[in-house]
Amino acid sequence: MYQLSLNALTEAAFLTQYWQKKPLLIKQGFQDFSDPLSPEELAGLAMEENIESRIVTNHDNHWDAHHGPFEDFSLLTEQHSTLLVQAVDHWHPRAATLLEPFRFIPNWRIDDLMVSFSTPGGGVGPHLDQYDVFIIQGQGKRRWRVGMPDASLKQFAQNKSLLQVEQFEAIIDAELEPGDILYIPPGCPHEGYAVENALNYSVGFRAPDQKDLLSSLADHLIDSELGTQRYNDPDLTIRDSLGEISSQDKGKIRTMLESVLHNSEIFDEWLGRTLSEPKHEMDLAPLDPPLSVESLLEDITPEDILVRSGGVRALYQVTTQAVLLSVNGQNFALPLEVLPAVKKLTDQNNTPMSALLDCIDCLEFKQTLTTLINDGSFYIEDWV
Secondary structure (H helix, E strand, O other): OOOOOEOOEOHHHHHHHOOOOOOEEEOOOOOOOOOOOOHHHHHHHHOOOOOOEEEEEEEOOEEEEEEOOOOOOOOOOOOOEEEEEOOHHHOOHHHHHHHHHHOOOOHHHEEEEEEEEEOOOOOOOOEOOOOOEEEEEOOOOEEEEEOOOOOOOOEEEEEOOEEEEOOOOOOEEEEEOOOOEEEEOOOOOEEEEEOOOEEEEEEEEOOOOHHHHHHHHHHHHHHOOOOOOOOOOOOOOOOOOOOOOOHHHHHHHHHHHHHHHOOHHHHHHHHHHHHHOOOOOOOOOOOOOOOOOOOHHHHOOOOOEEEEOOOOOEEEEEOOOOEEEEEOOEEEEEOHHHHHHHHHHHHOOEEEHHHOHHHHOOHHHHHHHHHHHHOOOEEEEOOO
16 A cells, blocks of 8 residues: 655645645655556556557657557657556556545545656656646656646647647756656646656546536436426516517526526435546446345355445435435435445445444445445455
């Protein structure tokens, strides 16, 4: 298990002083760092159809981006090239453990682990991200420059899938060695180039914008056949101008839309689904044959460990009447008395079955747990 050090800062102090405020170089954030996977394993993942990958090259100031899956790696030249693989935590359990030290940030904000391998001079060029990221240096060395947000900086597209930014003034200019970590807030320009063959691990965070949320809410209303209230105006009177949308009209429409957001049942159901929905394919293994609710405790012992599968997003909300558990876009309404068990399932990756026994008597919880084990979201691991 990786242990995170934040330059002698407490997690609370880091959040107060740096989170979404300014970048931070964390020397030896992971002491005696050991890579969780090899470049060869990363290349193997990039050959898979269901895994998102790219190779970016920058030869003679000419940038190219090629999308996987890759049958061979002739594009990954000895210099000026980078292989990037998205959502590696979904497919590689050991690599997924790199996310755990950053879970002092709420789980719903953590997105995925992107891993890159670069040859000397390789990178993706100076660019901006609109989300927080921790970049962990693995094997090799990489030089990084990071600046503060600057609205005057111009962005331009090297090609359709490679957006870069013009040169910027750096407040961090450093060579990272294995175990060093770079925290970069949203909007901070940054660029990194490998000094020698290098592995990097990027812990990214979700930051949906308004259009993403509104689009997701509209989809939820359509799928659930909700939001069917129509505009009405029984108090309509004769007007001087027929072409105007009056302030009263606008107020009624705004109120009609806001009523959806103020409907707690609709809002909570939608929020749980959208925030727990994974963006990438997952490596889940449904149980075969499946467990039955009746035989759950016969097939599982208190000494067993319940493990959340890599990339599974498990979140919860507490309402006045229930605990709403959301797992990978699916909601489960559970009685309030099982909240301690729900916290264990969502706060930690590994949960001893003995810690859940008090709630197993609850039929709804027992049914939900059986469903999550059968669909592969969680799996049983022997303690021994």
